Amino acid sequence: MKIGVQTQNIVDDTNPSAGFQTLSDIGFSCADFSLNSYLKNTSIYASDLNNFFSQPVSALEHFFAPHKLAATKAGITVNQMHMPYPIYVPKGCSRINEYLQKEVAPKSMEICHYFDCPFIVVHGLKLAYYLGTEQAEWEQTEQFIDTIAPMAKEMNITICIENLYDSVAGHLVEGPCCDAHKAVERIDRINEKYHAEVLGFCFDTGHANLAGIDFEQFITTLGYRLKVLHIHDNDGIDDLHQIPFTFTRTRENKSSTDWDGFIQGLRNIHFDRTLSFETAPVLNAFPGQLKQDALSLILKIGKYFSGAVCMGEGI
Numbered sequence: 001m002k003i004g005v006q007t008q009n010i011v012d013d014t015n016p017s018a019g020f021q022t023l024s025d026i027g028f029s030c031a032d033f034s035l036n037s038y039l040k041n042t043s044i045y046a047s048d049l050n051n052f053f054s055q056p057v058s059a060l061e062h063f064f065a066p067h068k069l070a071a072t073k074a075g076i077t078v079n080q081m082h083m084p085y086p087i088y089v090p091k092g093c094s095r096i097n098e099y100l101q102k103e104v105a106p107k108s109m110e111i112c113h114y115f116d117c118p119f120i121v122v123h124g125l126k127l128a129y130y131l132g133t134e135q136a137e138w139e140q141t142e143q144f145i146d147t148i149a150p151m152a153k154e155m156n157i158t159i160c161i162e163n164l165y166d167s168v169a170g171h172l173v174e175g176p177c178c179d180a181h182k183a184v185e186r187i188d189r190i191n192e193k194y195h196a197e198v199l200g201f202c203f204d205t206g207h208a209n210l211a212g213i214d215f216e217q218f219i220t221t222l223g224y225r226l227k228v229l230h231i232h233d234n235d236g237i238d239d240l241h242q243i244p245f246t247f248t249r250t251r252e253n254k255s256s257t258d259w260d261g262f263i264q265g266l267r268n269i270h271f272d273r274t275l276s277f278e279t280a281p282v283l284n285a286f287p288g289q290l291k292q293d294a295l296s297l298i299l300k301i302g303k304y305f306s307g308a309v310c311m312g313e314g315i
Contacts, residue, residue: 001275001310003302004030004079005295008037008280016067020074026292027299030274031071032228033081033115035108041085047096053084053104060107061114068115078115079274080160080202080228083108085123087144090130105148113155119228121160121202124176129168137176138186145190145199152198160202160227161187163218165210165239172237174211177201180221187225200227204278206234206241209257216258219265226269230278231305233257241281243294244301263308271309275302 005028011019023031038052055063071078087100105122112120125144127137145159152159161183164175177183183201190199201222207230208215219226234240235247236256247256277298286294 001272001302001306002029002077002079003299003306004028004032004077004274004276005298006032006034006276006278006280008034009283010280010295011067011070013067017070017073020067020070020076022292022295023076024074026295028076028295030077030079030276032230032276032278033067033078033117034280035111035120036082036084039084039104044084044086044089044096044100047089047092049096049099053099053107057107057110060111064111064114071115078117080119080121080276081108081112081115081117082121083123086126087122088125088127088140090125090127101144101147105144106151109148109151109155109157112157113151118156119158119160119200119202121162121228121230123164124161126164126166126175128176129166134176134179138182141176142186142190149190149194149198153194153196158197158200158227160200162202162204162230163207163211163213164204165207172210174213175207178211178213180218184221184223184225201225202228202230204230204232205244205257205262206230206232206239206278209234209236210239214258215261216265216268219262219271220268223269226271227273229274229276231275231302232278241279242285243279243282243298244277263305266305266309267312275305277302 084104087105088097124141125137127140128134131137161177163177166173166175187199191197203219203226232241233244233246244259245255248254249256279298282294283291
């Protein structure tokens with residue numbers, strides 16, 4: 001399988017060639033383009049929007065032209081990207097939410113298409129505790145998906161919903177898309193509606209660990225609908241986005257994350273797509289001199305996962 005990592009904290013706008021070449025030199029073949037870094041979630045929640053996505057599509061393509069060229073020259077495939085999130089702010093003013101859904105979302109699709117990227121990850125709307133039920137929350141999310149699904153069909157892009165967590169009164173709970181059976185029904189129904197594979201799934205290992213999801217069962221239930229991965233680790237308490245195998249539950253070193261279940265689930269569905277690591281914060285944790293060593297370790301873990309899934313090694 002191909003192995004990828006986020007571009008955030010690696011690829012710089014001032015010299016994207018250097019970052020993509022670094023990925024290539026280390027041995028990565030794919031990249032998760034961090035489109036969400038151009039409008040951060042902290043800014044969205046603070047109603048502090050920049051004007052990046054206010055630009056016309058032609059200007060955005062001009063801005064990203066050096067990135068696209070650099071990736072191509074380095075032999076790096078931009079196989080997935082992440083739409084800025086949240087795409088809807090509960091109790092947010094109409095100006096903010098209209099901008100997110102009428103400017104940010106469609107222009108994210110345009111950028112994805114410009115990069116010839118087949119998958120874009122979106123966060124479902126976190127509304128269950130405002131609307132009263134998970135079903136009502138999903139209905140709002142589906143209404144949003146319907147606004148960009150025609151673009152996805154025309155551009156041959158698959159929108160990928162992601163399992164999320166939420167926080168209620170200081171407690172972590174399941175967020176949107178944490179029921180694999182419901183996800184399967186919804187993905188199949190929407191794809192049948194559009195007569196195209198406009199919707200798929202992104203399995204996030206860190207979010208699954210926080211929500212107590214059974215990795216093997218969840219992945220196996222998704223089957224071929226699983227298109228992309230967000231691989232990262234945490235302590236089961238916070239969404240830390242660290243290197244796999246970093247945290248343990250006991251001094252006997254049992255991993256806090258069920259990596260065996262992750263491997264077995266991927267093996268069950270014969271997953272042969274990209275193993276993509278969502279570990280950008282790691283690169284700020286290590287000194288600059290160790291940045292490439294950290295990336296090399298992430299690549300080696302990717303190779304381990306690939307061998308375990310494809311060859312039955314290591315489990």
